[in-house]
Amino acid sequence: MLDTPVTAAGTRTLARRLAEMLLSIKARVTIAAIAALIASTTITSLMLVRRAETDTIDASRQRELGEAVHMAADLSRRVVELQRALGATAAGITPAIAGDPARLLPLLAGSAVMREVFSTVWVAGTDGRMRAYADSQGAHAGTTAIGDRPYFRRTLAERRPVVSPPLQGRLRPRKVVIFTFPLSDADGVYGVVGGSLALDSRELLAGVVDTPDDATAAALVVVSDAEGRILAHPDGTHGQRSLADEPRLAAAFRDWVASGSPVEPAGLFLRQPHEVVTAAGVPGADWLVWRVQSEEALLAPLHRARRQALAWATLNVGIGSLAVLGMIAWLLSPLTRLRGRAAHLFDGRYDIDEGWPRPGGEIGALAQVLHEVAAQRVRLERDNGELLARLASVMDAAPLGIVFTRDDRLELVSAELCRLVGLAAADLLGQPVGVLFASKEEFETLRRRARVAFAAGRPYDGECRFRRRDADDFLGRLRGRPIDPAEPDAGSIWTLEDITDHAAARDQLEWQARHDGLTGLHNRKEFDRRVAHVHGAMPASEPAALVVIDLDRFKPINDGSGHAAGDAMLQAVARAIGSRVRASDLVARLGGDEFAVLLERCTPDAAQRIAAAVAAAIDEIALDWHGRVLRIGASVGVAALRAECASPAAWLHEADLACYAAKSTGREPPRLVDDASR
Numbered sequence: 115m116l117d118t119p120v121t122a123a124g125t126r127t128l129a130r131r132l133a134e135m136l137l138s139i140k141a142r143v144t145i146a147a148i149a150a151l152i153a154s155t156t157i158t159s160l161m162l163v164r165r166a167e168t169d170t171i172d173a174s175r176q177r178e179l180g181e182a183v184h185m186a187a188d189l190s191r192r193v194v195e196l197q198r199a200l201g202a203t204a205a206g207i208t209p210a211i212a213g214d215p216a217r218l219l220p221l222l223a224g225s226a227v228m229r230e231v232f233s234t235v236w237v238a239g240t241d242g243r244m245r246a247y248a249d250s251q252g253a254h255a256g257t258t259a260i261g262d263r264p265y266f267r268r269t270l271a272e273r274r275p276v277v278s279p280p281l282q283g284r285l286r287p288r289k290v291v292i293f294t295f296p297l298s299d300a301d302g303v304y305g306v307v308g309g310s311l312a313l314d315s316r317e318l319l320a321g322v323v324d325t326p327d328d329a330t331a332a333a334l335v336v337v338s339d340a341e342g343r344i345l346a347h348p349d350g351t352h353g354q355r356s357l358a359d360e361p362r363l364a365a366a367f368r369d370w371v372a373s374g375s376p377v378e379p380a381g382l383f384l385r386q387p388h389e390v391v392t393a394a395g396v397p398g399a400d401w402l403v404w405r406v407q408s409e410e411a412l413l414a415p416l417h418r419a420r421r422q423a424l425a426w427a428t429l430n431v432g433i434g435s436l437a438v439l440g441m442i443a444w445l446l447s448p449l450t451r452l453r454g455r456a457a458h459l460f461d462g463r464y465d466i467d468e469g470w471p472r473p474g475g476e477i478g479a480l481a482q483v484l485h486e487v488a489a490q491r492v493r494l495e496r497d498n499g500e501l502l503a504r505l506a507s508v509m510d511a512a513p514l515g516i517v518f519t520r521d522d523r524l525e526l527v528s529a530e531l532c533r534l535v536g537l538a539a540a541d542l543l544g545q546p547v548g549v550l551f552a553s554k555e556e557f558e559t560l561r562r563r564a565r566v567a568f569a570a571g572r573p574y575d576g577e578c579r580f581r582r583r584d585a586d587d588f589l590g591r592l593r594g595r596p597i598d599p600a601e602p603d604a605g606s607i608w609t610l611e612d613i614t615d616h617a618a619a620r621d622q623l624e625w626q627a628r629h630d631g632l633t634g635l636h637n638r639k640e641f642d643r644r645v646a647h648v649h650g651a652m653p654a655s656e657p658a659a660l661v662v663i664d665l666d667r668f669k670p671i672n673d674g675s676g677h678a679a680g681d682a683m684l685q686a687v688a689r690a691i692g693s694r695v696r697a698s699d700l701v702a703r704l705g706g707d708e709f710a711v712l713l714e715r716c717t718p719d720a721a722q723r724i725a726a727a728v729a730a731a732i733d734e735i736a737l738d739w740h741g742r743v744l745r746i747g748a749s750v751g752v753a754a755l756r757a758e759c760a761s762p763a764a765w766l767h768e769a770d771l772a773c774y775a776a777k778s779t780g781r782e783p784p785r786l787v788d789d790a791s792r
Contacts (some may be wrong), residue, residue: 144442148435167413171390174412178333178405179381179392185335186379186394186403193293193399196309197275199231200295204307212237212297212305215255218246223253232309233290237297239305240270269294269306277399279339288312291345334362334406337396340377342367345401362406366391377402448473456484515590518597520605522547522561534590534612536583552579552587560592568596568606577613589614630703632681633688641702642762644712648755649762658714658755659721662769663691663728664777665707666747679739683746690731695724710769718754725750749777 203225211217218237222228225248228235236247242261247254260266265278278292290310297305337346342357357367366384370393376382377395384391390407448471466488472478515531517524527542535542535550542549551557556578567574573595580590594608628640636644648655665687672680684707691701691709700712711728713721732748751772759765 144435144438148431148438152431166416170413170416171409174407175383175390175392178390178407179383179394181333182392182394182403182405183379183381185405186381186396186401189337189401189403190379190397190399193277193396196231196293196311197277197295197398199228200275200293200307200309203228203235204295204297207237207297207305207307209297209299209304212239212245215245219253219255222246222248228309232293233288233312234310235308236310237305237307238266240303242266245305263292265292265294266306269296270303273298273303275398277401279341280343280345334404336360336363336404336406338402338404340375340400340402342371342375357404362386362389363391363404366393366404366406448477452477452480452484515610517550517608517610518605519547519608520603524549525605531610534582534588534610535580536585550580552581564594564606568599568602571599577617580610588612589617633685633703635688635692635709636700636702638702638704641700641704641710641712644700645766646762648712648714649759649765652755652757655714656755657717658712659716659718660753660755660766660769661711661713661721661725661728662704662751662753662766662773663709663711663732664749664773665709665732666749666777668707668746671744671746675739675742675744679737679744682739683735683737683744686735686737687732687746687748690735691728694727694731699724710766718752721752721754725752749773751776 206221207218211221222235222237225235228248234247234249236244236256238244238256238260242259242263244256244258244260247256247258263278263281265276269276273296275296276292276294278294280289280291282289290312292308292310294306294308296303297307334348336344336357338344338357344355344357344360347360357363360367363386366386366389369385370376370382373382377400378393379395379397381392381394384393386406388409390409390412391404393402393404395402452471470484513530514528515534516526516528517531518526524542524545524547527539529539532539532542548554548557551560560574560576560578563576564574573593575591575593577589577591579587582588589612590610591613592608592610594606596602596604596606598604628636630637645660648658668680668683671683684703687707687709688701688703691711695701695711695713698714699716700714702710702712704710711724713724716724729748729750732746735746737744751769751774753759753765753768753772755765759768
């Protein structure tokens with residue numbers, strides 16, 4: 115149990131030392147030297163290997179082309195030999211024999227060599243009727259018609275031997291290739307002798323597509339006709355398929371077709387990914403021999419040699435790296451001592467002039483620079499201490515809260531700022547600026563606006579709510595500017611003052627400027643402003659209406675009971691009107707005993723109902739005044755907003771006319787002014 119902490123501490127110490135070693139300049143220089151060595155070795159090796167691969171592929175292409183041409187020539191010789199064998203047979207068939215099946219049968223039966231070479235040997239007349247044929251079972255009379263076969267017609271027309279494309283045999287249900295030879299004399303062609311070879315036999319293609327047991331064992335050899343149909347393939351199941359179905363030849367076949375499908379005895383190079391493909395034409399048969407060799411197989415010896423070379427190069431790099439590390443460690447040992455001295459540059463362990471190494475060169479120059487930096491730092495700290503002491507005295511004497519911020523943290527605060535927020539300087543320094551504000555939203559709004567102002571080259575001046583410890587939040591005026599506009603990281607300086615009382619007085623003045631002091635309703639100025647706004651927004655502001663209210667029997671109250679009673683009655687009227695209108699409606703006292711209501715988003719019918727309700731509410735007022743009950747009435751006029759209202763004054767005038775009309779007719783129910791009533 116007691117060994118566990120020691121072991122853990124030792125592990126941490128070892129890990130720390132390893133990290134320091136890896137981050138040291140010796141390790142970095144060594145790593146850089148090794149990286150350069152590895153890079154140069156790798157690049158050179160890759161270039162050489164790439165060149166060797168290219169040369170190997172080029173040499174293999176030439177070798178494969180030669181093999182394909184050689185195979186095609188060998189296959190051509192076999193075709194010629196078969197044609198000669200047919201020619202030898204044809205030489206013994208006279209016109210008389212060709213026309214007499216009885217004489218042909220013993221002739222074909224006695225041609226054992228021909229039956230060993232061909233699957234079937236036959237003789238046909240110029241009419242396309244087979245006279246006789248011989249196979250492994252003997253000679254037979256024949257009646258099969260072959261006059262429609264293209265190879266037969268070509269033999270008669272061109273009077274030369276012909277090799278057919280693969281086709282279905284008519285004597286046997288097998289895929290065959292037909293060799294023909296014309297029977298002719300001075301009078302012309304009198305027949306055709308032919309021999310068939312089954313594609314699934316190896317009489318003709320024996321040894322061509324078999325994979326030899328030598329260095330070319332990875333090569334695939336395929337024989338096709340001029341249409342790309344496979345005649346011979348190491349896998350017998352591929353017979354009669356298209357070369358497009360052979361994965362190792364599909365792209366090469368498309369390349370061959372795109373170039374015009376040439377049957378070139380001199381050979382062709384064809385493109386196939388990751389393969390070396392060559393093809394050569396077989397003269398006399400219009401066949402092609404295709405050879406496919408895997409690039410990977412061709413390059414395998416080269417890749418083995420590359421791996422061996424890389425292993426040796428890695429060993430050499432490792433040995434060289436150790437040598438470089440030792441040499442660099444020896445050369446940079448003064449730097450290690452300098453690092454140890456620099457670690458105690460400002461902690462007071464050494465006197466300012468003690469412990470510095472004295473080597474020459476760049477390390478000695480660096481030691482001198484650090485020595486001078488240490489001396490200047492001591493002087494600067496002394497000067498800064500004196501400056502901060504004077505600055506603290508100034509800030510403590512300032513009547514405003516002062517704060518210096520950097521990276522959104524408080525770095526310096528004045529005594530007044532501490533008093534305003536109810537916190538000590540020790541509780542504020544180093545804290546996020548947001549701790550001063552009443553909410554996160556307040557701080558984010560300030561930061562966004564301050565950034566805009568600073569970016570425009572202006573100081574920030576605005577109002578925010580701030581948090582005061584153990585008390586209510588307060589409204590403060592905040593002014594700020596960056597220390598150095600060209601250097602945002604230098605921080606910013608701010609002043610803060612509590613304007614809670616000032617703001618309350620300002621709000622009261624603003625309220626008084628818009629309201630009637632007696633009733634608390636909006637005054638004539640605010641009413642006119644809102645009416646002008648609604649009128650100016652036509653037609654979007656429609657429907658809207660104005661209600662003008664003029665009190666009846668109010669003057670006797672003033673004369674008989676005094677102005678105090680009149681004031682009380684006006685306040686009661688204000689409450690009565692407010693009880694009958696909507697919260698969004700604007701109620702104003704225009705002056706004396708005249709009131710008005712602005713009804714926005716209100717139809718004419720709704721405006722009439724509201725006006726009637728207001729008149730009824732005023733009629734219901736019963737003011738108890740020193741034992742007397744005071745009552746009044748009201749004349750009410752309504753004017754809807756219409757396109758014909760040329761101005762706000764015209765609109766209000768229509769409402770006044772409606773009110774006067776109501777008063778002159780004995781306080782009839784409020785009615786809407788229209789063209790007829792005017």
